[in-house]
Amino acid sequence: MTKMRRFLAVFSFIAIMFAYAGTMLASGGGPGISTDGALKKLIDGNTRYVEGKQAQKDIGDNRRTELTKGQHPIAVILSCSDSRVPPEHVFDQGLGDIFVVRVAGNIADKIELGSVEYAVEHLGVPLILVLGHQSCGAVKATVDGGKPEGNIESIVKKISPAVKRAKAKVKDKNKLLDAAILENTKATAGALTKKSAIIRHLVEEGKVKIAAGVYNLATGKVELVEVEADKEKKTSEASHEHTHVAEPIQAGH
Numbered sequence: 724m725t726k727m728r729r730f731l732a733v734f735s736f737i738a739i740m741f742a743y744a745g746t747m748l749a750s751g752g753g754p755g756i757s758t759d760g761a762l763k764k765l766i767d768g769n770t771r772y773v774e775g776k777q778a779q780k781d782i783g784d785n786r787r788t789e790l791t792k793g794q795h796p797i798a799v800i801l802s803c804s805d806s807r808v809p810p811e812h813v814f815d816q817g818l819g820d821i822f823v824v825r826v827a828g829n830i831a832d833k834i835e836l837g838s839v840e841y842a843v844e845h846l847g848v849p850l851i852l853v854l855g856h857q858s859c860g861a862v863k864a865t866v867d868g869g870k871p872e873g874n875i876e877s878i879v880k881k882i883s884p885a886v887k888r889a890k891a892k893v894k895d896k897n898k899l900l901d902a903a904i905l906e907n908t909k910a911t912a913g914a915l916t917k918k919s920a921i922i923r924h925l926v927e928e929g930k931v932k933i934a935a936g937v938y939n940l941a942t943g944k945v946e947l948v949e950v951e952a953d954k955e956k957k958t959s960e961a962s963h964e965h966t967h968v969a970e971p972i973q974a975g976h
């Protein structure tokens with residue numbers, strides 16, 4: 724009887740541990756990939772897409788059933804809603820692989836920030852990639868000026884500062900839209916850590932990386948661009964490293 728009781732106790736313990744592990748995985752144990760590993764997967768996927776050598780993806784019953792237990796996407800893509808830039812195709816990813824937030828002009832207001840925060844905080848996603856694109860209608864509307872109809876105005880307002888910066892840098896009118904698209908993409912990516920304490924902390928801890936890219940409509944290639952916040956950080960680290968380390972920047976951190 725004692726042996727039987729011991730067996731039951733051990734068996735129950737193992738069963739509980741398995742159940743616990745299952746819950747942990749289902750509630751977002753993370754995709755088990757590094758920040759750079761995730762970026763490499765996206766770049767490789769984009770290369771396959773450009774070359775027309777897309778990987779065979781399981782989008783059938785088995786994969787759907789597997790995903791009912793939980794999701795572990797490798798990246799958050801914050802991209803424009805433009806029908807010509809579907810992130811799953813552009814990065815050659817399948818079901819459950821990427822967490823996509825799409826909004827005209829790939830801007831990040833509170834709703835988009837909240838979506839990104841959910842992915843990095845609760846799903847353990849290690850990479851955020853902001854994706855702008857050539858011939859973006861939202862950026863073009865902002866460059867063209869005038870008063871946009873209805874709620875489009877709130878998108879234009881959000882893009883305006885980037886367009887102003889582009890106008891200050893580029894005098895050739897033919898190059899203005901491309902410059903504004905670049906500025907807007909970099910600005911969205913750069914502002915993520917400024918506007919979200921959750922994202923900022925995860926980036927500071929090295930758990931999340933922010934990248935940005937601009938999609939070329941004709942070639943399908945995503946050209947990675949430097950994220951402004953990274954540049955600022957590098958500059959300040961290089962020139963004021965000791966001052967910054969000594970300062971109690973965030974008391975609540």
Ligand SMILES: [Zn+2]
Nearest residue numbers: 803805859860
């Ligand atoms: Zn667009």
